[in-house]
Amino acid sequence: MQSIDISVIQKHLFLGSEKSIQNIQKLKELEIKRVLSVEKYHEKLEEFKNHQDILHMIIEINDMETENLLSHIESALNFIENGLKKNENVLVHCQAGTSRSPAIVVGYFMKTYNLEFKDANEIVASVRPSVQINQGFISQLELFYKMGFNFNGNSIWHKEYRMKNYLNLHKEKESINTNQLENDEKQKSQEINEKSIEKTEIQIDPKEYVHFRCKLCRQILFTEDNLVEHETGYNAKNFNEKKKSETKMFCSSYFIEPMDWIKNTSQINGKISCLKCGTKIGSFNWSGSQCSCGVWVSPSFRIPKTKVDRIDPKNQLIK
Ligand SMILES: [Zn+2]
Numbered sequence: 001m002q003s004i005d006i007s008v009i010q011k012h013l014f015l016g017s018e019k020s021i022q023n024i025q026k027l028k029e030l031e032i033k034r035v036l037s038v039e040k041y042h043e044k045l046e047e048f049k050n051h052q053d054i055l056h057m058i059i060e061i062n063d064m065e066t067e068n069l070l071s072h073i074e075s076a077l078n079f080i081e082n083g084l085k086k087n088e089n090v091l092v093h094c095q096a097g098t099s100r101s102p103a104i105v106v107g108y109f110m111k112t113y114n115l116e117f118k119d120a121n122e123i124v125a126s127v128r129p130s131v132q133i134n135q136g137f138i139s140q141l142e143l144f145y146k147m148g149f150n151f152n153g154n155s156i157w158h159k160e161y162r163m164k165n166y167l168n169l170h171k172e173k174e175s176i177n178t179n180q181l182e183n184d185e186k187q188k189s190q191e192i193n194e195k196s197i198e199k200t201e202i203q204i205d206p207k208e209y210v211h212f213r214c215k216l217c218r219q220i221l222f223t224e225d226n227l228v229e230h231e232t233g234y235n236a237k238n239f240n241e242k243k244k245s246e247t248k249m250f251c252s253s254y255f256i257e258p259m260d261w262i263k264n265t266s267q268i269n270g271k272i273s274c275l276k277c278g279t280k281i282g283s284f285n286w287s288g289s290q291c292s293c294g295v296w297v298s299p300s301f302r303i304p305k306t307k308v309d310r311i312d313p314k315n316q317l318i319k
């Protein structure tokens with residue numbers, strides 16, 4: 001009989017490697033009702049799919065630091081929670097059971113018991129010592145905690161999350177552009193990419209927010225909530241000491257989140273034009289750029305303060 005490699009993390013919740021789903025008899029003995037596979041699709045999963053009495057979900061990610069774990073975590077945790085609610089036994093597994101599937105289970109512990117990554121990881125690793133979650137997943141789970149386990153806020157952490165999503169999207173688009181894909185295939189993958197964009201557009205109610213509008217046509221472009229702040233002069237060591245003492249630290253530009261109305265963001269850099277009148281109001285660079293205060297901002301969506309008016313909720317210009 002094949003060894004099975006399943007760890008019991010808590011009552012009803014199991015964690016394992018590829019081996020864990022290859023012994024159906026054992027899964028039945030353990031009364032596993034749900035299996036969450038966290039790996040790229042392959043033949044063994046196809047075989048497993050035929051076992052009708054086990055509910056099966058697949059999250060297709062690689063064990064790579066750059067892989068976007070957080071974009072799958074809500075559906076993964078729902079799948080687990082829905083099983084546990086009914087006292088069903090749930091198995092989460094990946095290839096080795098050391099990084100991808102533990103990342104999901106640790107995410108479950110964090111959210112359920114409001115734990116920071118290290119505490120939740122300790123619980124899981126104490127039961128399964130081979131657990132070694134990759135650094136990229138760790139920082140995403142830490143971000144998950146900082147966002148209060150929801151994706152719809154406007155804290156700096158939510159902005160960081162959305163920035164990262166855009167950055168990933170940009171990288172994906174770039175790799176699609178460089179690959180010589182057939183046209184229709186290219187279009188298809190771009191459509192998928194468009195769908196995976198987190199909407200950052202905020203319904204702008206000018207009576208509620210300090211907002212910014214085009215100096216020429218008065219089109220509202222973004223609000224205070226879309227600003228990406230940085231600590232002035234934090235990186236000022238980039239400037240030499242003499243210059244630093246002579247120059248007053250001043251940010252001459254606003255930096256904003258990537259907004260849906262900005263065109264050509266699949267390029268590495270470009271200009272930002274007003275969505276209504278088309279006047280150039282700024283520039284973007286996914287690699288980043290240096291603010292006048294010395295801080296490096298990356299990615300950088302920069303709007304010089306001279307290009308927009310800052311308006312308070314009472315429709316008064318803020319000087
Ligand atoms: Zn600055």
Ligand SMILES: [Zn+2]
Nearest residue numbers: 214217274277
């Ligand atoms: Zn305009």
